[in-house]
Amino acid sequence: MSKALDGVRVLDFTHVQSGPTCTQLLAWFGADVIKVERAGEGDATRGQLRDIPGVDSLYFTMLNHNKRSITLDTKKTMGKQVLETLIRDCDVLVENFAPGALDRMGFSWERIQELNPRMIVASVKGFGPGPYQNCKVYENVAQCAGGAAATTGFDDGPPVVSGAQIGDSGSGLHLALGIVTALYQRNATGRGQKVDTAMQDAVLNLCRVKLRDQQRLERTGTMEEYPQFAEGTFGDSVPRAGNASGGGQPGWILKCKGWETDPNAYIYFIAQAPVWPAICRVIGREGWITDPDYATPRARLPRLMSIFATVEEWTREHTKFEAMDILNKFDIPCGPILSMKEIAEEPSLRASGTIVEVDHPERGKYLTVGNPIKLSDSPTDIIRSPLLGEHTDEVLRELGYNDLQINALRDERVI
């Protein structure tokens, strides 16, 4: 079956996580992604957090499926010539070097346009134009600067970063959308364009409900769905909301049977208004259905934390999966806190291709996260990540280099 991005060639100058997330998605959708790495070391993540000595790390393999790898020293004259050929040949260049690195290499936006006016040049940087535009940035810096850390955690504790890589993988997702949009516009204009994503902006985009809340707070001085409404006070900026639901439906994380020994024996419970009578019946508090202190969402608001404590008396009698089964019968929204172990073993995620077992020639079998975006006419087959320089000769031949020229590049340590 054909793939959505068949025929699109991507010069993948990315490393670490943000850029590789983007180019892996493009590869999953069928683009021919050629990852350019320096000979010897390659993408630094090949060697980071290794669990098997001398073998590409899971960090690398899980971000670089379906790509080809070539080695090339783009600071040497002969390497620059190969890069020029690649730029002429490809549709998209994706990079997430430190600010200015591509210019220092001699490949400014203007130079790339000269070489290939149809090329789309897509970049991730930590910050957009402004005081921090020249900074190098990693995941947690972006989470802190984009509003996520300030709004995550509990009121009486410090800011907390999320385990979800919203700075890196979040930026990569944004960039991928920018690239396919630019490819679409190129169909009409024939021109390439620059696509820029700043990690701070991507995190902020994912935190937009908190900027919403900042303005609500400034206008009204309070926010009824925050835990501070009942028990604390509000300052002048959005506080950390613990496990309160981000929307208008009150929710909290409650202990389930086994919580004393299992750190994930918890359930997320939502006291959704339309199912309030069902909730009362399930937890044995029928009286709350008509009690004026509990009967309406407004009456419940100042009592939410004590209501959740009462619901927890019930959830503690059940495992999270038993509680799920009972609550789902009444359409009461809830979700188990699944550990990574449980997720890795979940059969439905294997069946849907969201968790995939991949075979690698050096590390053997490992699990990865498959394409979370399912296209009915462009299914994703996960192909293991390339070894360093595995496709150097193959790609150079496609670009028109003969064996003599390839050997010369090798002799000069360009590839």
Ligand code: CAO
């Ligand atoms: N041949 C020759 N030189 C190469 C090369 C190649 N194939 N590939 C990279 N290089 C060079 C670059 O040109 C750069 O040289 P200069 O410093 O002389 O310009 C050098 O390698 C180092 O690149 P870098 O500065 O990007 O790498 P770093 O490890 O020092 O920084 C990072 C890493 C991620 C902090 C930085 O790249 C960055 O801020 N990127 C943008 C934000 C981003 O994506 N961060 C998320 C990373 S995931 O957590």
